[in-house]
Amino acid sequence: MKDFATSDNPLVQAQLNRLSQLSLPQGRLGLETIHELLARLGDPHKRLPPVFHVAGTNGKGSTCAYLRAMLEAQGLVVHSAIKPHLVRYNERIRIAGELVSDELLASLLEEVLDASDGLDPSFFEITTAATFVAFARYPADACVIEVGLGGRFDATNVMDRPAACGIATLGIDHEAFLLVPEEGAPTEPMVRIAFEKAGIARAGSPLVTQSYPDPAVEAEIAIRADFAGAPLHMRGQDWWADVGETIRYRDAKGELELPLPSLPGRHQGDNAALAVAMLRHQDAVSVSPEAMAEGLRTAKWPARLQLLVEGPLTARAPGHEIWLDGGHNADAGLAIGRHFAGQDIHLVIGMLANRNPDNILDPLAGRLLSITAVPIEGSDCHRAKAYASKARWADSVEEALSGLPSDGRPVLIAGSLYLAGKVLEANGEIPD
Incomplete structure (x- = not known):
């Protein structure tokens, strides 16, 4: 799978041409290649500001948009990484609130592609490595990073201790990658999806999730969180949100009444609530209720209703x-x-x-x-x-x-x- 891109900038296009030649080697899954590539680049993923890492089938991009908007409304400087791009590859890397410039993008891709010689990396591994290099070099108060595919073997899943990890709604998608039979993995499709997404859980990092209609799915997430040593905070068990004319949110810290997000659709209230819960269950950065409300009003996420x-x-x-x-x-x-x-x-x-x-x-x-x-x-x-x-x-x-x-x-x-x-x-x- 490759997300093709073009650019009006000849320097960027030269690197995109190199990038377009890459593909996931048949049958290879795992994090060994991305770890080796990052090691060659000085392990930038170990020098990032506090990271909010979000997985899910649907809603993860919107959740990232709310996180970024709420953090910025607090006056914090935020790096963010989303997938896929819609028009320009630059959309994948946002440095201190601004899309990466053509000049910097060309330099980043050239550096990472050159460092990858002999590794046979994928499009996604190169993109992720370039993102981490940029985020490590430029100061910021927080990073918001969207998982690309699944979670367990996604190229972004290399960080030791994010500020918080989140799992949005779950569904069947990308079956050719996420439902491949594997010894020791669940065989029921939705439980397997939960197994893959919960692979982002990390020791000491709060794992904040939605609630799910299938008890077996919730049980699988709990198993993965316990195995990783991640404190689990699941909607309906550790936090609650009623989405109506407003979002009435509550957890052990108290209650909040927040406006509905500017993005249309009732499901956006649920995505927004997950972002709020992620901020409320971590202590790396502080975001006030007022900043949360402002972020919900100003967040943008194109091509979703x-x-x-x-x-x-x-x-x-x-x-x-x-x-x-x-x-x-x-x-x-x-x-x-x-x-x-x-x-x-x-x-x-x-x-x-x-x-x-x-x-x-x-x-x-x-x-x-x-x-x-x-x-x-x-x-x-x-x-x-x-x-x-x-x-x-x-x-x-x-x-x-x-x-x-x-x-x-x-x-x-x-x-x-x-x-x-x-x-x-x-x-x-x-x-x-």
């Missing part, structure tokens, strides 16, 4: 609200379904060929006025017949929007973060 602004793309469908979501798995589909409950919408969808269209279609059943399938540039994707017998095909999102009726109904563009990035770029909403 994002209402697009007026731009070149939205001008193709005047009179319509146009929403964008990059979700593709079942949990993401449920969140989309809840957001559009009671509304009839037009769907513009592009999904990779290895994704299940029903993840998005089923939660919207009976509410789809039209379905228009679009391609995902450079990737194998589903054709129109995979979505519905009456779905139509358009060669681009622009063509899909231009073909919608003038009925003023909302439009959702969904199915892939790769597609979402192209949409943001076309509408002039490049993440900064």
Whole structure:
């Protein structure tokens, strides 16, 4: 799996060309390569500011966005690392609140790629090493780091003692990597997912999690936390949050009433509550309730139920609200379904060929006025017949929007973060 990227800067593009040649060697899983690469670079992961490390199937990116916003609202300097990028590779590395510059990015990638000679590293290992090198060299008060894939064998999972680790919602995704049979690992799929995500637990670092409907999942997380020596703080057992008109949060330290986050969707209240709980269960940095409230109001996380602004793309469908979501798995589909409950919408969808269209279609059943399938540039994707017998095909999102009726109904563009990035770029909403 590779997340391809391009750059207008020739120095960055030269390194991205090198990066694009890398792939995960067939059958290799483990942290040996990333540890060796980091050792060659002087072990930058051992010199980071306090780290907030977040795993999960859905919601981990939003949780990271809330953590960063709340920490910055406290006046702290924050490094952050998110995955994947939507438009520019630079989005993956944010230094002291600013996206890494082209000049620094080119230098970082060159340094790390040169150091990796003979190791056969993956795209993700190079990216993670470059991130840690940058975060170790530039002063900050805290780091927010999103897990890329799983947790146990994710390249970010090399830190000895983060300030706090978090696990957001869980679901079935990336089965080819996370459900590979392994001796000693759970065989029930959701329990195996919990096993992989809880692999980020570290001795002495609080592990803060959501609650989960399956007791076996919660039991597996508890086992992994105990095995690692990580104090476990699970929602519904050690902390509570009621999401309604506000977020009513409580734990052993007391109660808070916080505003709902600016990002739409009830699930965002749950993600925000997890970020609050992570801050409340650690002692590396101090964040006031006022800063938490301000962070929830100001946090941004593109391509997750994002209402697009007026731009070149939205001008193709005047009179319509146009929403964008990059979700593709079942949990993401449920969140989309809840957001559009009671509304009839037009769907513009592009999904990779290895994704299940029903993840998005089923939660919207009976509410789809039209379905228009679009391609995902450079990737194998589903054709129109995979979505519905009456779905139509358009060669681009622009063509899909231009073909919608003038009925003023909302439009959702969904199915892939790769597609979402192209949409943001076309509408002039490049993440900064």
